[in-house]
Amino acid sequence: MPHRTEDLELRLLLEAIFHRYHYDFRGYSLASLKRRVRQALEKFDCQSISQLQDRVLHDAKILPALLGVLTVQVSELFRDPPYFKAIRERVVPHLRTYPSLRVWVAGCSAGEELYSLAILFREEGLEERTIFYATDINPEALRRAQEGVYSLDRLQLFSENHRQSGGRRSLSEYYTAAYGHARFDPSLRARTVFSDHSLVTDEVFAEMQLISCRNVLIYFDRELQNRAIGLFHDSLARRGFLGLGAKESLRFSDHAGAFEEFDRLEKIYLKRGDR
Amino acid sequence: MNALPASLVVMGGSAGSLDALSVILPSLPDDFPLPVLIVVHLPPARESLLAEVLQRKCGLRVREAEDKDELCPGVVLVAPPDYHLLVEADARVSFCSDEPQLYSRPSIDVLFESAAEAFGPGVIGLLLSGANSDGARGLQAIVQRGGTALVQAPVDAHCPTMPRAALERCEQARAVPLSEIAQQLQELAHGR
Ligand SMILES: C[S@@+](CC[C@H](N)C(=O)[O-])C[C@H]1O[C@@H](n2cnc3c(N)ncnc32)[C@H](O)[C@@H]1O
Numbered sequence: 001m002p003h004r005t006e007d008l009e010l011r012l013l014l015e016a017i018f019h020r021y022h023y024d025f026r027g028y029s030l031a032s033l034k035r036r037v038r039q040a041l042e043k044f045d046c047q048s049i050s051q052l053q054d055r056v057l058h059d060a061k062i063l064p065a066l067l068g069v070l071t072v073q074v075s076e077l078f079r080d081p082p083y084f085k086a087i088r089e090r091v092v093p094h095l096r097t098y099p100s101l102r103v104w105v106a107g108c109s110a111g112e113e114l115y116s117l118a119i120l121f122r123e124e125g126l127e128e129r130t131i132f133y134a135t136d137i138n139p140e141a142l143r144r145a146q147e148g149v150y151s152l153d154r155l156q157l158f159s160e161n162h163r164q165s166g167g168r169r170s171l172s173e174y175y176t177a178a179y180g181h182a183r184f185d186p187s188l189r190a191r192t193v194f195s196d197h198s199l200v201t202d203e204v205f206a207e208m209q210l211i212s213c214r215n216v217l218i219y220f221d222r223e224l225q226n227r228a229i230g231l232f233h234d235s236l237a238r239r240g241f242l243g244l245g246a247k248e249s250l251r252f253s254d255h256a257g258a259f260e261e262f263d264r265l266e267k268i269y270l271k272r273g274d275r
Numbered sequence: 276m277n278a279l280p281a282s283l284v285v286m287g288g289s290a291g292s293l294d295a296l297s298v299i300l301p302s303l304p305d306d307f308p309l310p311v312l313i314v315v316h317l318p319p320a321r322e323s324l325l326a327e328v329l330q331r332k333c334g335l336r337v338r339e340a341e342d343k344d345e346l347c348p349g350v351v352l353v354a355p356p357d358y359h360l361l362v363e364a365d366a367r368v369s370f371c372s373d374e375p376q377l378y379s380r381p382s383i384d385v386l387f388e389s390a391a392e393a394f395g396p397g398v399i400g401l402l403l404s405g406a407n408s409d410g411a412r413g414l415q416a417i418v419q420r421g422g423t424a425l426v427q428a429p430v431d432a433h434c435p436t437m438p439r440a441a442l443e444r445c446e447q448a449r450a451v452p453l454s455e456i457a458q459q460l461q462e463l464a465h466g467r
Contacts, residue, residue: 031361031389032371074372218342218358218370225343247342247358247370 009049010037016053021063023137024200025070027224033070040069064140071138072219075112076154077171078161079214080246084116085166086266087212091241092124095209101130102208104235106199106228107216108134111145111189112158115174116165117212118188123168127191133206135197146194148184155182199228204235211236214245222252229253236271243268281399281423281463283346283362284309285390287383287410288403289316291433293325295403295453297332300351302457305334309399309464310346312362312390314354314381316405326353343367354381361389377409387413396421399463401456402448403427405437411444423463424448425456 010033014026025033037049044062046052056066078084095101103121105114114134121127136142150158159171175182197205199216211232217225232242233255242259244267250256259269288295292315317323323339329351330337340352346366354360358370360381376382383402387410390398400417402410404427414424424445429435431453441448451459 029361029363029369029371031363031369031393032359032373034392035371035373035385035388072371072373074374215372218372222343247355249341251341252343 006049009053010034013037013049013053016057020057022201023067024198027200027221028219029221032219036070036072040066043069067138068140071141073109073138073141075109076161077112077158078116078165079112081161081164083243083246083266084120085164086263086268087243088120088124088166090263091210091268092126094239094241095126098209099129101126101210102133102206103130104133104135104208104211106135106197106211106213108136108145109138109141111148113212113214114145114192115148115184115188118192119162119167119174120165122188130191132192133195134192135195137196137198139196142194142196146189148186148189149181152177152180152182199231200224204231206235207237208235208240209237210241210243212243214243215248216245217248218245226253226255229255233258233271238271238273240271241268242271281309281466282394282397283390284311284399284401284460285362285386286311286401286403287314287386287413289405289407289409289434289437291404293328294433295427296329298453299456299460300329300333300335300337303333303335303460305349307335307349307461307464309348311335311351312340312354312360312368312386313351314360314383314386316379316409317356323356329353340368342370354386356381359385361385362393364393377407379407379409383410384413388416391416391420391422394422398422399425399460401425401460402437402441404432404434406434407436408440410437411441414441414448415445418445418447425459426450427456428452
């Protein structure tokens with residue numbers, strides 16, 4: 001039964017990565033993780049998962065590239081425009097009532113979601129009173145998030161998304177184009193703290209009025225989802241907002257009762273004031 | 276053949292497959308004993324009416340899949356646009372937003388391969404009308420793990436490209452006339 005052996009190898013690989021490097025993929029959804037491990041075998045030219053385990057245990061240099069394969073980095077600026085429209089039209093009026101704001105973009109990938117919110121907050125006049133926290137476990141993604149440079153051929157989509165999200169200006173006012181790249185205005189991230197943080201192994205670090213964590217929980221099994229949502233719950237101020245990805249929900253979470261559905265379709269939740 | 280009863284049906288298609296599904300699903304009894312998962316290639320609009328459209332036509336329960344939904348007998352789960360739909364070994368579904376495969380997200384191959392991986396011989400894969408070759412690799416994976424591969428007969432299909440590609444790639448796949456597919460699924464579901 002060759003594939004049973006493979007399942008065993010996979011578990012051992014995840015243990016190895018955890019014990020050696022403290023990246024914990026053991027509670028990720030297996031079906032898609034397996035696909036990505038197979039991609040890693042190709043990329044690192046390994047015949048078996050055991051061979052990959054051997055490589056990664058003895059050669060720390062391949063870890064960043066391996067993390068790049070094991071985590072999914074697909075993102076866009078203003079991905080799902082109606083989500084950002086709902087933040088703009090329905091959440092921002094509440095946020096305006098606070099003198100200072102903290103916003104956490106958890107699983108920020110290369111920064112697309114962060115810049116989306118930073119632009120939105122600037123357009124809505126909230127930027128000055130806000131500190132953003134942008135976190136991820138992938139160091140290369142974090143580095144790119146801190147650069148804010150995207151390939152120019154993605155900008156047409158980003159601009160259209162921005163427009164559909166209710167953007168008040170043209171997206172081109174926020175970046176300069178050169179040599180096939182768009183460099184987003186560094187002042188957009190002047191109020192952002194970038195940090196390596198895992199929703200699996202790390203703890204709460206500040207009290208937030210808004211947490212946006214999109215398309216990260218789908219990669220977790222239910223137990224891990226529960227942990228991450230518990231973290232969000234503990235991190236949110238009373239009446240703080242939690243925004244999830246289009247296909248994510250609090251359905252399987254022990255903490256569901258501690259939130260109200262604020263925008264059912266856009267998966268925006270409000271932490272109840274009474275718990 | 277006196278095979279074991281199957282545990283899951285996965286279906287895929289693109290252009291022309293809605294017509295085929297509109298024939299197959301209404302012909303299955305309301306107490307069809309297996310869970311059914313469907314990937315149909317659609318433009319990446321956010322909201323899809325596919326589940327609603329199919330629900331109106333048949334007695335089985337049809338809805339759009341949600342992350343970590345449980346597989347239930349007689350319940351048809353349809354992949355939402357813009358996410359790959361996968362089957363987990365604990366009989367739940369999961370999503371991922373990896374790159375499109377063969378320009379498609381959701382990808383039929385991704386669904387079929389994950390089903391083969393999780394349920395091996397218990398999987399019945401059915402590939403319908405379509406204009407590209409998505410699904411061929413997935414059907415092959417299903418067969419390699421001991422599952423059953425059915426293909427809408429190319430003569431019946433609006434777009435025979437997808438069925439043909441699968442029959443070429445996967446020798447063990449059986450071409451079945453559209454009018455007989457529901458019956459075949461019933462027999463396989465009961466291990467006949
Ligand atoms: C598909 S991207 C989502 C990007 C963006 N939030 C969006 O929705 O477009 C998923 C991100 O989650 C990150 N991630 C994976 N596991 C994580 C964990 N345990 N803690 C924090 N981030 C994680 C990945 O590195 C990746 O950057």
